[in-house]
Amino acid sequence: xxxxxxxxxxxxxxxxxxxxxxPRKVGVRSPVEVPELWVEVPREGLVPxxxxxxxxxxxxxxxxxGRDTGEGIxxxxxxxxxxxxxGGEVMATLRVTVPKSxxxxxxxxxxxxxxxxxEREKIEFLGVSFTGIPxxxxxxxxxxxxxxxxxxxxxxxxxxxxxxxEWEGNDG
Amino acid sequence: xxxxxxKRALWVFHIATGSCNGCDIEIVAALTPRYDVERFGIKLVGxxxxxxxxxxxxxxxxxxxxxxxxxxxxxxxxxxxxxxxGCGSTSxxxxxxxxxxxxxxxxxxxxxxxxxxxxxxxxxxxxxxxAVAKLEELTGGKR
Amino acid sequence: xxxxxxxxxxxxxxxxxxxxxxxxxxFQVEGERIRGVDIRTGFAHRGIEFMGMKRNLIxxxxxxxxxxxxxxxxxPIAITLxxxxxxxxxxxxxxxxxxxxxSELERIHSHLLWAGVAAHELGFDxxxxxxxxxxEQVLDILEELSGNRIDYALPIYGGVRRDxxxxxxxxxxxxxxxxxxxxxxxxxxxxxxxxxxxRTRNVGVLTAEEADSxxxxxxxxxxxxxxxxxxxxxxxxxYGELGVKAITPRxxxxxxxxxxxxxxxxxxxxxxxxxxxxxxxxYEMPEGEITSFPKIPALLAFLKKAEGEGLGWHEAPxxxxxxxxxxxxxxxxxxxxxVKAPTYSxxxxxxxxxxxxxxxxxPIIAASIDPCxxxxxxxxxxxxxxxxxxxxxxxxxxxxxxxxxxxxxARLSVPGSRPTAHGLRTTDYGGGL
Numbered sequence: 157x158x159x160x161x162x163x164x165x166x167x168x169x170x171x172x173x174x175x176x177x178x179p180r181k182v183g184v185r186s187p188v189e190v191p192e193l194w195v196e197v198p199r200e201g202l203v204p205x206x207x208x209x210x211x212x213x214x215x216x217x218x219x220x221x222g223r224d225t226g227e228g229i230x231x232x233x234x235x236x237x238x239x240x241x242x243g244g245e246v247m248a249t250l251r252v253t254v255p256k257s258x259x260x261x262x263x264x265x266x267x268x269x270x271x272x273x274x275e276r277e278k279i280e281f282l283g284v285s286f287t288g289i290p291x292x293x294x295x296x297x298x299x300x301x302x303x304x305x306x307x308x309x310x311x312x313x314x315x316x317x318x319x320x321x322e323w324e325g326n327d328g
Numbered sequence: 329x330x331x332x333x334x335k336r337a338l339w340v341f342h343i344a345t346g347s348c349n350g351c352d353i354e355i356v357a358a359l360t361p362r363y364d365v366e367r368f369g370i371k372l373v374g375x376x377x378x379x380x381x382x383x384x385x386x387x388x389x390x391x392x393x394x395x396x397x398x399x400x401x402x403x404x405x406x407x408x409x410x411x412x413x414g415c416g417s418t419s420x421x422x423x424x425x426x427x428x429x430x431x432x433x434x435x436x437x438x439x440x441x442x443x444x445x446x447x448x449x450x451x452x453x454x455x456x457x458x459a460v461a462k463l464e465e466l467t468g469g470k471r
Numbered sequence: 472x473x474x475x476x477x478x479x480x481x482x483x484x485x486x487x488x489x490x491x492x493x494x495x496x497x498f499q500v501e502g503e504r505i506r507g508v509d510i511r512t513g514f515a516h517r518g519i520e521f522m523g524m525k526r527n528l529i530x531x532x533x534x535x536x537x538x539x540x541x542x543x544x545x546x547p548i549a550i551t552l553x554x555x556x557x558x559x560x561x562x563x564x565x566x567x568x569x570x571x572x573x574s575e576l577e578r579i580h581s582h583l584l585w586a587g588v589a590a591h592e593l594g595f596d597x598x599x600x601x602x603x604x605x606x607e608q609v610l611d612i613l614e615e616l617s618g619n620r621i622d623y624a625l626p627i628y629g630g631v632r633r634d635x636x637x638x639x640x641x642x643x644x645x646x647x648x649x650x651x652x653x654x655x656x657x658x659x660x661x662x663x664x665x666x667x668x669x670r671t672r673n674v675g676v677l678t679a680e681e682a683d684s685x686x687x688x689x690x691x692x693x694x695x696x697x698x699x700x701x702x703x704x705x706x707x708x709x710y711g712e713l714g715v716k717a718i719t720p721r722x723x724x725x726x727x728x729x730x731x732x733x734x735x736x737x738x739x740x741x742x743x744x745x746x747x748x749x750x751x752x753x754y755e756m757p758e759g760e761i762t763s764f765p766k767i768p769a770l771l772a773f774l775k776k777a778e779g780e781g782l783g784w785h786e787a788p789x790x791x792x793x794x795x796x797x798x799x800x801x802x803x804x805x806x807x808x809x810v811k812a813p814t815y816s817x818x819x820x821x822x823x824x825x826x827x828x829x830x831x832x833x834p835i836i837a838a839s840i841d842p843c844x845x846x847x848x849x850x851x852x853x854x855x856x857x858x859x860x861x862x863x864x865x866x867x868x869x870x871x872x873x874x875x876x877x878x879x880x881a882r883l884s885v886p887g888s889r890p891t892a893h894g895l896r897t898t899d900y901g902g903g904l
Binding site: 180182183184185186188190192214216217218219221222223232234236238239240241242243244245247249268269270271272273274293294295296297298305306313 | 511512513516518520521524556564567568683684685686687688697698699703704705706707708709711712716717757782784791793795797806807809811815816818819
């Protein structure tokens with residue numbers, strides 16, 4: 157798998173994408189370049205983009221990371237394309253930003269069933285919702301946890317840190 | 329304090345309340361041939377109802393607090409609680425988490441602390457022995 | 472589920488330590504057979520990423536080491552790679568080799584730890600004590616090199632904190648020789664023992680297809696025949712030059728079945744692979760600096776000015792670890808940090824592995840993905856709404872009784888011999904509680 161192939165697959169599936177190649181030099185004696193692609197994807201383009209990557213080569217979802225940018229929520233899908241090809245994996249990161257007023261993202265579980273845990277985790281930590289996700293049960297936080305810890309504007313988590321409230325979690 | 333303070337074989341129950349596994353593997357290491365606590369009659373048991381000593385590791389996460397209390401209540405008297413590791417003793421690096429309610433002594437009474445991240449097996453054995461000696465002192469040697 | 476009235480629920484846990492995710496299983500069982508499993512995690516959730524985003528990067532590094540006491544080199548390696556990428560820090564060549572040496576030492580200790588735990592779950596405690604006795608040798612070397620048995624504080628942004636001194640090299644070489652001499656004995660004990668084979672063959676099967684679609688990583692995926700290893704596929708440090716190959720049961724001359732036996736094959740062969748890597752690194756390692764920032768205040772000042780984002784990955788003993796970090800100029804703490812531990816990816820693999828297996832096989836199947844299960848504590852059998860409790864000991868006893876049954880079954884084939892009484896009617900278990 158090469159970065160070119162991944163770029164072509166992405167741009168063919170979702171017109172207008174502009175993947176940015178950030179190669180990293182690895183090694184000491186005979187350094188090689190390990191390709192990394194970073195690309196902004198509109199949320200409508202997410203499922204087609206992931207499906208195109210899957211069609212291009214075996215895809216492994218490492219994790220979805222995310223952060224609160226202030227006005228919106230940024231989700232980063234870290235996907236290893238060409239998974240299991242010796243020296244030939246391309247790490248592609250799809251960046252999806254959604255506004256806080258409507259933090260909804262389509263679930264990619266239909267394409268990659270292995271993404272379920274990490275999507276569920278984002279529901280708890282960032283308060284986003286995934287349309288079409290098989291389960292929304294909590295993974296790490298107790299059920300009924302009052303806040304979303306990775307939101308910067310979340311007063312509930314801060315109260316729990318400072319032990320201003322005693323809250324006995326219910327873990328189901 | 330020495331081997332004479334062992335009035336009988338000690339049965340130990342280990343409960344992890346959100347530890348990183350570092351202390352837990354050192355507890356197991358204490359059981360295996362290099363340290364071999366079984367030669368002193370110390371052994372790990374599978375239920376608190378059979379235990380004399382509770383070995384508690386971890387900073388006590390929110391869901392584990394209630395379970396720790398329950399395990400403590402299930403352990404018959406007289407009993408000793410030994411906290412293994414820095415995070416159980418003081419919350420350590422996990423002091424400002426929303427999901428940590430420890431340290432252990434906020435949840436159940438503690439007889440001895442074994443600091444370290446993680447403590448060596450020798451220290452864990454010493455902690456158990458210290459706790460038992462203290463317990464014998466408190467109960468006037470009658471156990 | 473044909474007859475739902477015969478399906479009972481067995482919750483197991485949560486008093487049981489795992490890495491970031493201690494777990495409660497709720498099994499649906501029909502007689503002795505497991506029909507389904509529900510997994511609940513989060514009992515040891517400490518909010519490490521949340522805390523890391525409020526601390527400076529050096530403190531975050533120490534926090535990353537305490538994600539898992541067994542992977543206390545893997546997580547720091549992944550976070551340092553991510554930060555070095557985000558901030559544009561170069562790592563001196565010698566430090567890259569040293570990081571490989573340290574992480575392979577960790578792999579040896581972790582795989583031996585697993586082998587012992589697996590033997591214990593099968594009721595083969597002699598083997599537990601043997602493997603943990605020989606494991607002390609690698610802990611001695613780690614202590615020699617780092618100063619601590621567990622939690623080594625070795626990687627730091629820009630390099631490593633300790634070098635391997637010339638006088639330490641013979642000790643490491645002696646350790647390599649010791650394990651090489653022992654390996655055949657270990658392979659014998661685990662792979663050529665008929666009762667171990669009977670308990671692990673075709674138990675807890677994960678097919679290659681399932682492993683692929685559920686995104687399994689590490690030895691769990693490799694035992695199913697998938698040739699996936701971050702060290703091989705997505706080179707970092709000097710792994711690309713060392714020519715690491717993913718180990719599957721094929722390397723032992725077996726067609727992969729993805730069962731517990733195959734997982735043992737992969738892990739034991741990886742011990743041998745790690746020994747080779749350590750030896751190669753010791754000889755090939757160039758002289759030179761071990762860090763590009765010998766002074767921590769200078770490092771902190773540099774990191775405070777840094778801006779950018781980066782990924783760092785590493786093949787931990789259990790599979791792929793990946794860290795994402797985002798730095799902003801002017802703030803000391805990372806503004807985003809995400810950690811992915813291998814068990815997080817392997818979590819879903821348990822579902823197909825448990826399906827249609829026996830209750831007595833729960834301990835070994837759960838342990839087979841190596842979630843650091845040291846303790847599976849309580850089983851609650853709820854029948855007609857009235858709970859009865861099966862303790863971990865009972866579960867272990869069941870597992871052991873099964874081993875004995877298999878062994879005595881083998882003896883049965885000798886004409887005239889009779890099975891010995893085990894004092895436990897294992898076959899009655901499912902309906903009898």
